[in-house]
Amino acid sequence: MLRLSWTTFTDRWALFLGAILTVCLGVALVQSSLLVLVSAATAGGEVTEAITLLAMTLGISAFLAVFIVSSTFAFTVAQRRRDLALLRLTGAARGQVRRLLLSEALLLGLLGTAAGVPLGLPVMRLQTWLLHDLGFVPAAFTPRWQDWILAVSAGTGTGVALIGVLAASRRAAKVRPLEALRETGAATRVMTAVRWFFGVLFLAGAVAMATVAAFAPPEGAVPLAINTALASAVALTALSPLVVPLAGRVAGLLLRGPLGRLAQANLRDGVRRSASTAAPLIVLVALLVAQAGTLATIAGGADLERRADIRGDLVVTTTGPSDLDTADTVHTGGVVSPESRVPITVVTRDEDGTETDEALAKVVDPGAYAAIHTRGPASGSLAALTGDTIAVADGSGALGDVVTARIGGSERNLRVVAVMPESLSGGVDFLLPSGVVPAGLLAAAPTESIVRLAPGAGPATVTTRGTVTTVDDWIATTGAAEQQTGTGIMTVLMGLSGLYALLAVINAVVIAAADRRREFAVARVTGLTRGQVVRAAVLESGLVTAIGLVLGGLAASATLAGISSAAARISGQAVLVVPWTLIAVVVLGAFLVVGVTSAVTALSATRPNPVSLTGAA
Template sequence: MLGLSRATFRQRWPLFVGAALTVCIGVALVQSSLLVLISAATLPVPAGLAPAARAAFVEGSTTAVTLSALTLAFSAFLAVFIVSSTFAFTVAQRRPELALLRLVGAGRGAMRRLLVGEAVLLAIIGTAAGIPVGLAATRFQSGLLVGLGMVPDGFNGEWRSWILGVSAGVGIGVSLAGVLVAARRAGRVRPLEALRDTGDSARVMTATRWVAGLLFLAGGIALVILTPIGGAAGGQALGGNAALCLAVALSALSPLLVPVVARLIPVRGPVGELAVAALGDGVRRSAATAAPVIVLVGLVLAQATMLTSTTAAGAAEQRRATAGDLVLDATGPVGGDVTDLPGVAWASTEVVLPLTVSWGSGDDVEREDGQALVVDPAAYATAHPGREAVEALRGGRVAVAGPGAGAGSPGDTVGVLVGGSDLGPLPIVAGVPDAIGGGADLLLTADAVPAAELAAAPSRTVVALAPDADRDRVLAALAALGTVSTVPDWIAADTAARETTTVAVFTVIMGLGGLYALIGVVNAVVVGAAPRPAEFATARLSGLTRRQVLRAALLESAAVTTVGLLLGGLAAGGSFIAVLALTATMTGVATLAVPWALIGLLAGGLYLVTAVTSALATWSGTRRAPVSLLGATT
């Protein structure tokens, strides 16, 4: 048996190396994401910070925790999906030799023990390599968060010894999950059917595939339906998870589409005929190659479109909800100085302060950090149409719930700490509509906040000019108080800042995970080509040249990549529907901003990667003379 194992490894080494590689990278990503998440969550606030600096620190670390959690979830999903599918495909590729083992007397139990033993050995090798690779990934992710300003300089994911157990559990667990199902099915197939690839052995759409595909399809549709009621943050999460479920579903159902694409390939001469025949005979191989493409395309496009669409919807919402002609960025409540200027019809000053809200009592007190907006109720309602509920702010120490507030609803009372001043319990008397672009957590009146807190705080004043105003004179007077811009220019600058944040968020979430999925694509192509030298030799003995075999393989690769792109785009389409429903519900206007440049770059990159990998694998598989290749397999 040991000699057989050695011979199997020599012949099938790309299968084993590919399986160990996927385990290695999966373990590394999960380990690094978990260490960064815990380190960011336990990051202490430096002592002696001013209230504004403390609020900025807390906001940055909270964002880092949220992004690290999303990265961990994405990495864990990719590890389970890619590792388990790789091991399952590896077992499927070895069915003929497993059938021979059973014909010479090995029982199903012995065959399963052999496969499980190999899986555990490969998992141990992959995990051992993944732990040091994970340290490098931890430094990379930490540096990314530092570079984006979310955590302070010097931050790094702190090593914890128990992570070794987690890494081992991930590596061995996902490997066994992938091999056990495949081994069970391989044991049920009759040996002669496995040797001839007929009957149950030739059936790709198994009951497991149907159940998994339909179950995840139903889950994806349900998440799309629920997205509009999830609010700004919850809706984006639901829409992104919808794409994930749909990508898994379409990966499971992809063998149904491969024959359809095969019929669309123009058959011209022996090269086209060979490519079509390979697609028809290798549906399992094509589906395994297309699976990581589907996941990569679906998740990348869904996340990118969700972020760009909500940013665009927020900018449009801001334009509709902001009246006036000019915006003045200054320090402190300058509203009185602005309204006294000749040519100013009205002005609404909004002072931004760091905020801590608390609710509950005794041991059940909960706290949430955020931002407070100090406003003049009547002027704020004039400057922001649709926010007339703010006019209910009366009587000094009164608060109104703003977008994203988690402290309660009108009628509740919350404790409010603004800057360094404790304002005590304040009643929530009104609520303003949630905004897809976010906003302050609480709105307060100026007489509820100490003047010392307001004096040094940043402020924004929306200014409306009188019909007979001398615009240049007003601009000069406002410039003496701070930075002046037109409302459209101010919104454009704010949108550009949000887009920068969007790119940063996308980079953190999809960076290493997207690279892992791309490596999964390369690995699937290599593993799929590993058992094909005899097939290539037969084609060459039938009259084709080595270059013609290579062109057929490239045509087949392009067809499989097309299947992956189509199904991945379909999975992302579920998120497109979700974001249209979300933006329509929250802003009244359905918004979809598709990143076409990213789509083109992704499609071109995938065609290039699969073509180069397929060409190298095919060229390597045709190096030996056809007669010697066929002789070695008989």
């Protein structure tokens, strides 16, 4: 079987080249993400955020590898229905057909792995550079090569290839050979029972996760967004053959002339081809738009939350506590709330074990803090924040708990007297009274003193006390910094993975055109010129691109609906930020890339003399 598989590969290399490329890129992405993740996990230091990002990146890479390779192999097998039918007619049993396809997948997996392992090294360097440039890892961080990654990469490449072709091989073996030759019966059925099952299953999962997202805490927003987008993309990819005929009818109302009618007919006749081409585009759009929209909505909700929370006019930034004391407060006729940020390590012990949380704490004056901020504790009271006490964020402890806190090298047992409500703006996890913080640590701590002036008072009394800005400008600057961080997260999560999905789109277009030489030749001998055939192919690809964009947008919408509900629940205000700029770039880029690829492949497919192709059976 391996010899026959190799012969098939050499004869139909154009179909298999794309499959090798997808396996190669999948192996490179998974290998790179895993090596950087393991190196970050063993490096120590402040790389917790990087570890979380890399774990999510690894999950996305693994999903894309399985999804894209599976859809590529399924499409490749579908393109070879007639070849497999001839094998069956010459005596090959169903089991032999399956073994042939699995042997081909094994060969392609090995070839893809052999190319993917060395490619993973520059991908790892690129991924590390991104983490360095965006500040998620220290400058000294360098991922280390691990010999065991060779076994993991080999298992990934061959495993993904075999899994990808397994379902397709079963379907191919079940089709009766005469039905495949005549293009009738089960050979032409695209919406199989398996497609219905997984489509409905993942659609239900996406709805469930979008519903859960509406009640999830902010820190669960990004993982839920990714999972909802992935589930929606899989569901709509499985159900996309239902949309292609409808799109064909819509196209028939809009398109006029022979080329438009030809593109419409090809779209409706090639349902499997159109659905397979749209599949990676659905995933690409769903992930990019959902991720960007989630981060932008959280940032927008955090901005609204801060503006509703702070009742102040000015922010004075200093190193260490400012000298805006009680006399200044009386002089201005308003309120001054100094808020210093210090590192803290909180150790919580319960029946489940010990949990250590390294974070930032705000050192505040309870009365002034309550006067400036409208969002009070969800339980407990800030008035009790004196002595050996602490206020914690929701989910970091319960009222009355005693936690061990390490602050500036000293360790103290602090009682939880208040639990602050969940917040989109993040910020600090703990509030401390000044008495529990060593004076040396407090003197070097960055401090923002929020000042509320009396009616008619001006900022003159505080202009010499530090860097002074208005509350509105301070909130805008803070939001811009968070938006920049969100962009960095988006780049790390989707930078290389998005490129992988885009290459899969190009690969699908190439595979689709590779088997259409005779179809294009028939169109030319019936009177169409070569240019007209190419334009019809480009027009058809534009319709397929529109299908992928619309379905990908629907998948992203499910995610954004859940995140918007969560942001509205937490901030108390309706908020939804749609990344229109990114959407415009994705839409224009998709039409451009698919259109150019379709034109180039159609030109290549129509280069031979049409009579020589139409005469070949």
